Amino acid sequence: MMSAMFGSVRDRAGRLVPALVFCSSLRGYRRSWVPADVLAALTLFVIAVPEQLATSRLADMPPITGFYAFAAGTVLFALLGSNPQMSVGADSTIAPLFAVGVAHLAPAGSPQYVDLVGILAVAVGVFVGLVWLLRLGWIAEFLSAPIIVGFLAGIAVIIVVHQIPDLFGLAGASGSTVHRLAFTVGHLGQTNGRALGIGVAVLAIVIAAERIDRRLPGALVALVASTILVAAFSLQGNGVVVLGSVAHGAPRFGLVGLSWSTLRSVAPIAGVVALVVVTQSAATTRAFADQGGYQVDVGRDFLGVGAGSIAAGLVGAFPVNASPPRTAAVAAASGRTQAAGLGAAAAILLLVPAAGLLKDVPVATLAGVLLFVAARLFHGRDLRAIAQFDPFEFALAVTTMLAVAFVGVEQGIAVAVGLAILDRTRLSARPQLHVLGCIPQTTSWAPISSPSEPIEVPGVLVVLFATPLWYANAIHFRDQLQGALTRATGPPGLVVLDAIGMSDLDYTGARSLREALDDLDRKHISFAIARAGEHVRDSLTRSGLLQRIGEDRLFPSVDEAVTALRQVSPDSPADASGA
Numbered sequence: 001m002m003s004a005m006f007g008s009v010r011d012r013a014g015r016l017v018p019a020l021v022f023c024s025s026l027r028g029y030r031r032s033w034v035p036a037d038v039l040a041a042l043t044l045f046v047i048a049v050p051e052q053l054a055t056s057r058l059a060d061m062p063p064i065t066g067f068y069a070f071a072a073g074t075v076l077f078a079l080l081g082s083n084p085q086m087s088v089g090a091d092s093t094i095a096p097l098f099a100v101g102v103a104h105l106a107p108a109g110s111p112q113y114v115d116l117v118g119i120l121a122v123a124v125g126v127f128v129g130l131v132w133l134l135r136l137g138w139i140a141e142f143l144s145a146p147i148i149v150g151f152l153a154g155i156a157v158i159i160v161v162h163q164i165p166d167l168f169g170l171a172g173a174s175g176s177t178v179h180r181l182a183f184t185v186g187h188l189g190q191t192n193g194r195a196l197g198i199g200v201a202v203l204a205i206v207i208a209a210e211r212i213d214r215r216l217p218g219a220l221v222a223l224v225a226s227t228i229l230v231a232a233f234s235l236q237g238n239g240v241v242v243l244g245s246v247a248h249g250a251p252r253f254g255l256v257g258l259s260w261s262t263l264r265s266v267a268p269i270a271g272v273v274a275l276v277v278v279t280q281s282a283a284t285t286r287a288f289a290d291q292g293g294y295q296v297d298v299g300r301d302f303l304g305v306g307a308g309s310i311a312a313g314l315v316g317a318f319p320v321n322a323s324p325p326r327t328a329a330v331a332a333a334s335g336r337t338q339a340a341g342l343g344a345a346a347a348i349l350l351l352v353p354a355a356g357l358l359k360d361v362p363v364a365t366l367a368g369v370l371l372f373v374a375a376r377l378f379h380g381r382d383l384r385a386i387a388q389f390d391p392f393e394f395a396l397a398v399t400t401m402l403a404v405a406f407v408g409v410e411q412g413i414a415v416a417v418g419l420a421i422l423d424r425t426r427l428s429a430r431p432q433l434h435v436l437g438c439i440p441q442t443t444s445w446a447p448i449s450s451p452s453e454p455i456e457v458p459g460v461l462v463v464l465f466a467t468p469l470w471y472a473n474a475i476h477f478r479d480q481l482q483g484a485l486t487r488a489t490g491p492p493g494l495v496v497l498d499a500i501g502m503s504d505l506d507y508t509g510a511r512s513l514r515e516a517l518d519d520l521d522r523k524h525i526s527f528a529i530a531r532a533g534e535h536v537r538d539s540l541t542r543s544g545l546l547q548r549i550g551e552d553r554l555f556p557s558v559d560e561a562v563t564a565l566r567q568v569s570p571d572s573p574a575d576a577s578g579a
Helices: 029-058 064-082 095-104 110-131 139-140 145-168 177-186 192-212 218-233 260-292 298-314 324-332 339-360 363-377 380-389 391-406 409-429 474-487 506-520 534-543 545-549 558-565
Strands: 004-011 016-020 434-438 444-445 460-464 495-499 526-530
Touching: 029 064, 029 095, 029 145, 029 218, 029 324, 029 339, 029 363, 064 298, 064 339, 095 110, 095 145, 095 260, 095 324, 095 409, 110 139, 110 298, 110 495, 139 260, 139 298, 145 177, 145 192, 145 363, 145 380, 145 391, 145 409, 177 391, 192 218, 192 363, 218 339, 218 363, 260 324, 260 409, 260 558, 380 391, 391 409, 391 460, 434 558, 444 506, 460 558, 474 506, 495 558, 506 534, 526 545, 526 558, 534 545
Parallel strands: 460 495, 495 526
Antiparallel strands: 004 016, 434 444, 434 460
């Protein structure tokens, strides 16, 4: 387990001993990598400044905390993670997720709210770290692709609803998504044209820069230009809302208000956030490792991201996550190591003393940036592809989107995962029993409907049940076997069960198989099993079925079972299996 974090070195005696691996992407650093990493650091810096400010706004946290979150996430991931290009910091996917949850515990933006978010960040980091320690990364696999698409679409809706008032220069609203929408629609007559013009212009600049070249700092250019515009023309006096005073002192260390009751309150939110962080981090590190042709240790990357959240919480910031867009920017700039991220983090920390200059940044500017982020989270093409593939999975994606956007993030994910598991259970409880036939002039057997045109051998019924036989499908198995006997060509004297896909057999399944054997005995039909795995053999032994069937009735292949046991009749060709 600890190999995810430990490497090995040789001691004085030449023996390999475990050694803690820090900054693995910087080991063996070469001078030739410096130009690429410097360019990647500059690219990451100009992207991160407006993005982290906007994400802080989305999280209802002081603007400066976005810089601290980016620095904490970047440094800890560079120290403990394995991916040389992945960028970790404040992320717009999880920001509205925990903001909505914590807002139910304390007024958004209040000192108590900030304290709770810090505690939540540490809890998220601990949960993600436990995923590494206990090897629980498989939990993220319960979020299927349709659920993830629906979840991201729901987050996009939340971002849009939260940012429309800022875009139109309206007073902010609180409460549910429906309440916010109603409030905004009811106050559209109070729209500030200057704020709306700034927000739309920023959105247009960001979109244009993205389409021309993703490395262009459209968001930073828009932020600087709009800030200068507001200051030069005193637009704040004309109703354009700005960030105002930005706390830019040193970060505070420690947690305020920590108690067991507080932990119980934030734990459910932290669990959901951690699940999303694990899912997005795993997807990001694997995708860019495949693209870049290098190896990563996903477990160590969980450790790095989790440690980043803990550090962010301890300096008064909020949870961090792997960022696919920022990672793509590093990869596009040919960044070779985490030196690029460390360089960007250092530059952002150097910017902190001058953060007072950000007081004239219009909130409409950040709204424009976040609306662009929301558009990238809403994957309409994927929704169309899901709809064309399977109406049920499309309904699952839409249900997730609506539940996340209008009911709650935790409830939305819980409902979606529950429905997905229910659907999988429904399908596994009603698997198809395949009737096999022999492919002419071979010893191979395949389903009757396959293109190789296998033929049924008279007097023999071969069936394939390619799934575990368990309590949910036990009765279904027995009924399908009975139906296959009824439809068989000629009265069968032998039934062979191909168990190659039957990886397990529980007590209810064993009882159902026993009842099927009773029925076959009454009809004087012989029975054999082909290609049974160790788990099935063990279950047959424990249930007493192996003694009843007979060890000599278990065969390594279907053809050997049929050859050894079938009752040859005048109308059954002797060479049906190529003999």
